[in-house]
Amino acid sequence: MLSIGSCACSRRRSPTGDRSRSSTAPASPPAPAVERCTTAPRTSARAADCRSRVCVPSPAWVLPSSRLPTAQQPHDLGRTRRGRRPLVDRVSALRRDPGGRPGLVHELWCSRAHRDRPDPAVAPTGRRPRRTRTRCARRPRGGVRRPHGRRPDPRPDAHAHDDARSRRRAAARRQDRHRSDDGPGTVSTTEQIDVDIVVVGSGAAGLSAALAAAGEGARVAVVTATPLAQTASYWAQGGLAAALAVDDTPLLHLEDTERAGRGLVRRSAAEILVNEAPAMILALQQRGVVFDADRHGQLALGLEGGHTRRRIVHAGGSATGRRLVRQLSAELVGRPEVTVREQRRATVLWQEEGRVLGVVCDDGLAVRARGTIIAAGGAAALWSRTTNPPGSLGSGVLLAHGAGAAVADLEFVQFHPTAVTGVPGREGFLITEAIRGEGATLLDPAGERFVEELAPRDEVATAIWDVLQRTGAAAVQLDMRAVDPARFPNVVEALRHSGLDPATQTIPVAPAAHYVMGGVVTDLHGDTGIPGLYAVGESACTGLHGANRLASNSLTECVVFGARAARAALGEPAIDPTGPPPAPAPADDPQRATQDAMWRHAGLVRDAEGLRELAADPHPLARLVARCALLREESRGSHVRRDFPLTDPALDLHHAVVRGVEPRLDVWR
Template structure:
């Protein structure tokens, strides 16, 4: 396909060219860089390595069929069931089959997964899994421990250059070929070009586009927008997963009460102490996340509130078994051993993203994608718990193998010294800060747990008006990603998985397929929404 975007930056001649540039310092980016060693790799990270990565915040762990009673076929079947009919079957089969090998890789990098006295991995069960297959670290610290081990390994690997504090803004290219990344140092105005033979997008998700999210502030959709502006095909963008049990204590980002608590028997109750999931789904508290999230959302909207009651299931052992959640509760003045925890749904994971194949290749030559920014088809309409970290490492490894096979033997790892002097401080921009607030509020209100045609059109209008006040590319990237999600959600006139339309509350068998969209189509849908809104305003004015 051709590239038609006005924002695809031409390649720069006469620049040193890296073998591989990876945009993103989370699990997918670092794992890919390690797998590429000793090939020279530059990793560009928005924040200090590990600090801005959603991977480090993951509490549950990695799903893998590594026990004697489990099989990757069972894991595959559970994933397909959660995906509500639109997973790519072969992708899921491949991912679950390779899961054990990737866990062994992580063990070799020093990840301290929980083990019993005989050295066997200790496994837990999360929602919609038929077996105990979630590999954890100290109950709820898997993401933090995995990232700590990988960061240590990366810093010991001389072929990996880390550039921390650089924000990717645009892709460079020639025709349909991606040839590098244009980035800006945070707090500065100057943009820097990073030409490369291969670019890997591992920039994370879109959580911070919403008013309530469990993701760090760096999860702002930049990579998704950069790829869309360059002409890449985006898939399944309407499917956004809302974690049912974020702590409802007024914090941004919202602390997460891991699903493993419900796996250990914690119950969901309303303010009157009544369980409400029993009448909603046969699996009650262990129902798929989208069902639990909607049930909690409705209790909160009805004024009855929602609380996670861990008193009997976990009780006095809470601090030892779930130290991360315990600390968040303590900070909010809650003792989870003796008090129910107030919870509410929060944006947690984006099943959609940049369309890729089984090797992580996108629709643009020279561009690969891995992790939450990618849409591999592994998650369908609703991600199965603890499959996100698994997908990141499986596809990061496949991308590394693919790139190694395409390029000649790597040269020695050497780069010219980077000018690391900070640029001029960016000017405060009140309009842009207000525009971001509008974006987050409208996505949470109109493109959240429940959507409708009216709410989605309103979101497109609101985002368009907010975007008109934005100058910086990084802020426009956030607006672009918001428009992509809203437009894709408007296209799918049914409810499926993480996408629930109040005006189309049932699944339509004819729409049991993946969705694909480009930025040109997004712009056309947004323009039609704006025209309809303008027409309604004229009609209302004439009627009054």
């Protein structure tokens, strides 16, 4: 049975700003997979008060052994007692990627740079947890051995730009290798595999879709462009929203989703999300995802902006995405019916007579399938100031649109209010909203609070923008000195690594592009309307998020709709192609000038003049965003139009949909 409730030590604040103690749900039987809330001694007077009354951390050694980390946990997968993986596992890890690239298993095993720090909750207080040695089954071909003694940089984005550069070079090298005689600039397909379902992307949406399809016995191929640690899913901090608390219901979750979405939420999609979310959390636990629990063994539920109840399920404090992705990918690579092809970018859809028959990758790999599922993530890295990994460039949206699929709501990009600014090497680093849920405040340059910190994101981001315009400051300050650092170990460690100690100083933050509400138009099963083509996750647009996504609804969407799309795609007929697959298309990465123009002209505050300039940009997605934004002559949700500062109620439920070149407004219910 699912264990529900709130962390006893957490402070709670209602959306109106009242702070009160959270209540603990009545005791219920232990959940299948939970771990203790990362409670540690507190520093502030306010927190000390909390500790003295309720929250004395119990040492890990009093936990029953069934609750201590087990071999099911990702970092322990497949180890023998001496800490070495069985040979058969290492061999199968190599076997999965005959192209000589590191497989998912290899990456899980070797990427010490992205490993979680030891969780304070599972080590006796006062003793350093024993460090486990990481063994590489194999180094990537041509890889460089790390100089002895040099420790990897723990920042999640430390090598992001290097990675992007080396990815581009590797893709160019691969294209050179397979250049055909068909003429300049063409690349022939070099290898073909036949499966039932091909999934493009290995974030939460792609992994969920692939696992659901494999669970039905289908042969599945996953092609994925970036390393595991470079997906938005891996970077997700806050958690997954689900109505699990005793004082919560799916209806309340629905109302919060609709309120945040500012009159544009498609109710049918939101209903599916809120109704299926609680069972989905249980299913993830049964898959071995270990969520944080309080000392009663009940799920610790966080509070984030726009939510009227505690309903954010999290793991490893603020390492939710990392834990989720690792567990799902570990299961995926262990399944015999799944083929994973990493560092391959799908550049064109294989299409005959309007039906999609698979994908072709940049290196010439062609994958033929009954169903093709685009799970290629969002596009927020198209804006120069972003919280996203560099690969979030909307390539899935462009692939589907190129095949004739409709795209919608591209004018709506969410600007996260609290991304670090002015700190070298940390530009755009996101500080999860859950920290404000635990009592962090936002201060203007005069040191005054100026906004209700737990209002929906659009409200907080706009309030910050106003302060910056009014005062000329580059940042407002996030004061999290009263927040227990042990609750958010990743964030605190990343900040300390950059020389900022959140326990003693405030953190400079400003809005950054974070999440694209728009994407490939789908029905409630991920169907794009193009035969054989499906889309899920941030690539898709069901209308669920309206004009402003409610915090932590995205990972939930990835898992819920990922599984639905997989089941629907399996109903597609197997069609034999009449001709060869198409040649791969050249990559269409944006120039820096495009990213700057997106920030300047399609930012939080915009107008027709800037958008018209953007509509002439060389990048196709920038042009689509500009056209949708020009059509919406009002201010709504995630952005403000200087020239149309009010919301037009006549445009409620109206979505800007692009089928060919020009968008038009359609009503969705």
